[in-house]
Amino acid sequence: NIFLNLRLSLPLFYSSPAGFTEGVGVLPDDRLNAAVGGTMIFTTTMSPTEKPFSSVNWSFNVSTPIIIFIINAENIIGPEYEGRITFFPSTASLELRSLTLDDTGEYGVNAVHDGTLLNGRTTLVIYEKVSSVLVNSSSTDLVEFNGSVSLSCSASGSSLSFLWLNGSSEVTASDRVQLTDGGSNLTIINVTRFDQGPFRCRVSNPVSTVTSDPVNLSISYGPENINLISSPPQGYFAVGSDISLTCSVGSRPPAQFKWFLNGDQLPDTGSELRLMNVNMSNSGNYSCQASNNKTLRSQTSEPSAITVLEEISGSSVKPSTNLPVEGTSVSLTCEAFGSVFKRNWMKDGSELTLTDNMTLSDNNRVLTFNTVNRKDNGEYFCQISNPISSDGDKYIMTINYGPENVQIKGPNEINIKGTLKLTCSAESTPTARFTWFFNGTVKLTNSVEYIKEEVELSDSGNYTCQAWNNITERTSSSVVHGLTVTGTCIEYDSLVVHTLLCAPVSPPSPF
Ligand SMILES: *[C@@H]1O[C@H](CO)[C@@H](O)[C@H](O)[C@H]1NC(C)=O
Ligand SMILES: *[C@@H]1O[C@H](CO)[C@@H](O)[C@H](O)[C@H]1NC(C)=O
Ligand SMILES: *[C@@H]1O[C@H](CO)[C@@H](O)[C@H](O)[C@H]1NC(C)=O
Ligand SMILES: *[C@@H]1O[C@H](CO)[C@@H](O)[C@H](O)[C@H]1NC(C)=O
Ligand SMILES: *[C@@H]1O[C@H](CO)[C@@H](O)[C@H](O)[C@H]1NC(C)=O
Ligand SMILES: *[C@@H]1O[C@H](CO)[C@@H](O)[C@H](O)[C@H]1NC(C)=O
Numbered sequence: 043n044i045f046l047n048l049r050l051s052l053p054l055f056y057s058s059p060a061g062f063t064e065g066v067g068v069l070p071d072d073r074l075n076a077a078v079g080g081t082m083i084f085t086t087t088m089s090p091t092e093k094p095f096s097s098v099n100w101s102f103n104v105s106t107p108i109i110i111f112i113i114n115a116e117n118i119i120g121p122e123y124e125g126r127i128t129f130f131p132s133t134a135s136l137e138l139r140s141l142t143l144d145d146t147g148e149y150g151v152n153a154v155h156d157g158t159l160l161n162g163r164t165t166l167v168i169y170e171k172v173s174s175v176l177v178n179s180s181s182t183d184l185v186e187f188n189g190s191v192s193l194s195c196s197a198s199g200s201s202l203s204f205l206w207l208n209g210s211s212e213v214t215a216s217d218r219v220q221l222t223d224g225g226s227n228l229t230i231i232n233v234t235r236f237d238q239g240p241f242r243c244r245v246s247n248p249v250s251t252v253t254s255d256p257v258n259l260s261i262s263y264g265p266e267n268i269n270l271i272s273s274p275p276q277g278y279f280a281v282g283s284d285i286s287l288t289c290s291v292g293s294r295p296p297a298q299f300k301w302f303l304n305g306d307q308l309p310d311t312g313s314e315l316r317l318m319n320v321n322m323s324n325s326g327n328y329s330c331q332a333s334n335n336k337t338l339r340s341q342t343s344e345p346s347a348i349t350v351l352e353e354i355s356g357s358s359v360k361p362s363t364n365l366p367v368e369g370t371s372v373s374l375t376c377e378a379f380g381s382v383f384k385r386n387w388m389k390d391g392s393e394l395t396l397t398d399n400m401t402l403s404d405n406n407r408v409l410t411f412n413t414v415n416r417k418d419n420g421e422y423f424c425q426i427s428n429p430i431s432s433d434g435d436k437y438i439m440t441i442n443y444g445p446e447n448v449q450i451k452g453p454n455e456i457n458i459k460g461t462l463k464l465t466c467s468a469e470s471t472p473t474a475r476f477t478w479f480f481n482g483t484v485k486l487t488n489s490v491e492y493i494k495e496e497v498e499l500s501d502s503g504n505y506t507c508q509a510w511n512n513i514t515e516r517t518s519s520s521v522v523h524g525l526t527v528t529g530t531c532i533e534y535d536s537l538v539v540h541t542l543l544c545a546p547v548s549p550p551s552p553f
Pocket of ligand 2: 208209213214219230236237239
C-alpha cells in the first residue's frame with residue numbers, strides 16, 4: 043500500500059467570477075504507482091478542523107463517478123467501486139483496493155468547504171508485479187577463449203527493466219560484453235576463466251524488483267604454466283636414492299598426466315612420479331605431459347635430467363713400471379670403481395703443472411712422462427670425483443738414474459807401511475756398487491772404500507773405480523787414481539835368501 047502524506051502547503055487560488063478555487067494542490071502532482079491487487083490511498087493535503095466538508099466528489103478519467111459525498115446524505119458510489127473503496131470524510135481522502143490494470147488513469151477530487159471549492163487531480167498507474175524471473179544460458183560448460191555464451195532473462199510483469207549482476211557488481215557493456223533486447227540478453231564473447239559468475243538477472247518495474255537465481259558458468263582452461271620439479275632438487279643421485287618428480291600445472295578441470303623417460307612413455311599416471319631405490323638405468327631425461335579432457339589442450343614440461351651414479355671407491359694410481367729409469371717413458375694410470383666423472387692430478391700438494399715432457403690422456407686417466415727426469419720425483423695424487431662422491435690415491439715416484447760423476451778420493455802418494463784408504467763416490471739412484479781395479483786387475487768388488495793396511499812399494503800404480511747401478515744397469519766410465527808408494531829398501535843377499543828391507547823415507551830411516 044502506498045500512503046501519500048502531504049501537508050497543506052500550497053496556497054489556494056481563488057478565481058472570479060464563481061469564486062471557485064482552481065488548483066491541483068490538494069492531490070500530489072507526481073504520478074502514483076501501484077501493483078495489481080494492491081491498495082491505493084489518495085490522501086489529500088486538506089485536513090480542516092473547524093467545519094466539515096459540505097460535499098466531495100471523486101471521479102475517474104473525468105467522467106466516471108467513484109463516490110459522491112454530501113453532508114447529511116447517503117454516499118453515492120459508482121458501480122465499479124462497490125466494496126472496493128473507503129472514503130475518509132474528515133480529509134476527503136479515498137482508499138481504492140483490489141487494483142486492476144483498468145484502474146490506470148486520472149483521478150480527480152472536488153470538495154466544497156466553507157463555501158469554497160477545492161480540487162485536485164493525479165494519475166495512477168497500475169503495474170503487474172515482476173514474477174517468474176528465469177535465466178537461460180546457451181551453455182554453462184565452456185572452454186576459455188573458445189566461444190561465447192548468451193544468458194537470456196525472462197520474467198512476467200509490466201514495464202520491465204533488466205539489469206545483470208556478476209557476483210555483486212553490475213555488468214556493464216564492453217567489447218566483450220553485449221547487452222541486447224532491452225538488457226534482457228547478456229552475451230559474453232570469447233569467455234575467460236574470470237567469467238564464471240555467479241550471474242543473476244535483476245528485473246524491476248516501479249512496483250517491484252525480483253532477482254533470479256544465480257547461474258554459474260563452468261569455464262575450463264589450461265593446462266598452462268607446466269612445471270616439473272624433482273625432490274631432492276639436484277640432478278645427481280646415488281644408487282639407492284628415492285626421487286620424487288612432481289608436475290604442477292594450471293588447469294580446470296584437473297589435468298591428466300603422462301610421464302616420459304627419454305621420450306618413451308612410462309606406465310605412470312598422476313601428478314607425481316616416485317622413483318624408489320634407483321639404479322643407473324633410471325638415469326635420463328624425464329618429462330611430464332598434462333592434458334585437459336575438456337579443453338582438449340595439452341602441455342609438455344621441459345625435460346628434467348636425472349643422473350644416477352655409483353659412489354667412487356677403491357681409487358688407485360699405478361705406474362707403468364715400479365722402477366722408473368731416467369730417460370725412459372713412464373706413465374701413471376689413475377683408476378677407481380664407480381661412476382667416474384672427473385680426475386684431477388696434484389704434485390706434492392699443489393695442482394700439477396704439465397711440462398713439455400708430460401701428457402694427460404684418456405680424460406686425465408693416464409699421466410705420461412715421455413722421458414722421465416729425476417726432477418719428476420715427488421708425490422703424485424690423483425683425485426677422482428663425481429657430483430656425489432670423491433676418492434683419491436697417491437704414488438711416490440723415485441726416478442732411478444746414474445751412476446754419474448764418479449770420483450775417487452784419497453792420497454796420490456803414500457809412505458811404505460802406511461795405510462791406504464781410497465773412497466769412491468758416484469751420483470746414482472739407487473746407490474751405486476763399486477768395483478776396484480789395480481793396474482787393470484779386479485781387486486775388490488762391491489765396496490765404497492779400498493783399504494790396504496801396510497802398503498808396499500809394489501802397490502804403486504793405477505787404481506780404478508768403476509760404479510754400477512743394478513736398476514739402470516749402467517756402468518760408469520772408469521776413473522783412474524795414480525798412487526806412488528815411497529820408501530828406501532836395502533837388499534840382503536845370503537846364500538839362501540834374498541831379502542829386501544824397506545822403510546819409509548821420512549821420518550829419517552832408522553838405518
Ligand atoms: C580471446 O581472448 C584472448 C585473450 O583475451 C585472445 O588472445 C584471443 O585472440 C581471443 N580470441 C578471439 C577469437 O577473439
Ligand atoms: C565478472 O567479474 C570478474 C571479476 O570479478 C571479471 O573479471 C569478469 O570480466 C566479469 N565478467 C563479466 C562478463 O562481466
Ligand atoms: C576428465 O578429467 C576429469 C579430471 O581429471 C576426470 O574426473 C574425468 O573423469 C575425465 N573425464 C573423462 C571423460 O575422461
Ligand atoms: C638429456 O637431454 C640433454 C639435453 O637437453 C641431452 O644432452 C642428453 O643427451 C639427454 N639425455 C638422454 C639420456 O637422452
Ligand atoms: C571450440 O569451438 C569450436 C567452434 O565453436 C568447437 O567446434 C570446438 O569443439 C571447441 N573446442 C573445445 C575444446 O571445446
Ligand atoms: C803397475 O803399473 C805401474 C805403471 O805402469 C808400474 O810401474 C808398476 O810396476 C806396476 N806394478 C805391478 C805390480 O804390476
